[in-house]
Amino acid sequence: DVKVTQSSRYLVKRTGEKVFLECVQDMDHENMFWYRQDPGLGLRLIYFSYDVKMKEKGDIPEGYSVSREKKERFSLILESASTNQTSMYLCASSQGRVRLSGANVLTFGAGSRLTVL
Amino acid sequence: ILNVEQSPQSLHVQEGDSTNFTCSFPSSNFYALHWYRWETAKSPEALFVMTLNGDEKKKGRISATLNTKEGYSYLYIKGSQPEDSATYLCAFSGYSTLTFGKGTMLLVSP
Numbered sequence: 001d002v003k004v005t006q007s008s009r010y011l012v013k014r015t016g017e018k019v020f021l022e023c024v025q026d027m028d029h030e031n032m033f034w035y036r037q038d039p040g041l042g043l044r045l046i047y048f049s050y051d052v053k054m055k056e057k058g059d060i061p062e063g064y065s066v067s068r069e070k071k072e073r074f075s076l077i078l079e080s081a082s083t084n085q086t087s088m089y090l091c092a093s094s095q096g097r098v099r100l101s102g103a104n105v106l107t108f109g110a111g112s113r114l115t116v117l
Numbered sequence: 118i119l120n121v122e123q124s125p126q127s128l129h130v131q132e133g134d135s136t137n138f139t140c141s142f143p144s145s146n147f148y149a150l151h152w153y154r155w156e157t158a159k160s161p162e163a164l165f166v167m168t169l170n171g172d173e174k175k176k177g178r179i180s181a182t183l184n185t186k187e188g189y190s191y192l193y194i195k196g197s198q199p200e201d202s203a204t205y206l207c208a209f210s211g212y213s214t215l216t217f218g219k220g221t222m223l224l225v226s227p
Binding site: 043108110 | 148149151153158159160161162163166168206208210211213214215216217218219220
């Protein structure tokens with residue numbers, strides 16, 4: 001019954017390492033999102049994609065990049081991890097052929113808790 | 118960045134109590150308001166999506182109302198149960214992406 005799968009539940013990395021967070025959805029959704037959750041700050045949008053090879057910056061894209069080579073897979077990349085990127089990362093997807101629709105429900109993955117030492 | 122406020126930040130009630138939370142959002146350029154429930158160690162799951170002023174939605178003991186003119190939504194839980202313990206998130210959409218509030222953490226004690 002799993003619909004949005006995040007590859008790693010817990011990761012520990014060192015400062016300066018390149019980090020890949022993978023997300024796969026099996027619902028044939030057009031739109032995919034990466035959020036981070038920090039105490040007291042709520043969910044903040046990092047990047048999103050509304051089609052294969054398309055990406056758009058969210059509210060906090062600095063220090064991150066993304067890749068969407070296939071419809072079902074959306075990867076978040078930390079080119080050089082820093083301690084301030086220690087966080088819970090959530091992937092989500094939604095349907096919507098017309099670019100994005102704010103009324104479409106998000107389906108979330110279980111989250112990846114990243115610690116950067 | 119849009120401002121979406123949720124109150125209270127946290128709430129501790131006894132089993133059987135009814136409770137409600139508030140989500141405040143910009144009243145201009147409104148498109149949709151979402152509510153999600155996020156239980157510990159699980160994925161956030163959608164409760165409601167509302168798009169029309171005056172919308173009321175209900176799912177079991179949980180219901181929500183929407184006032185787009187004044188920019189607020191209420192979430193009600195009737196007869197809280199321990200399994201209702203979770204963080205409740207609201208999210209505002211002005212057409213495309215969602216802006217989330219910080220959430221209300223609910224703890225229901227038996």
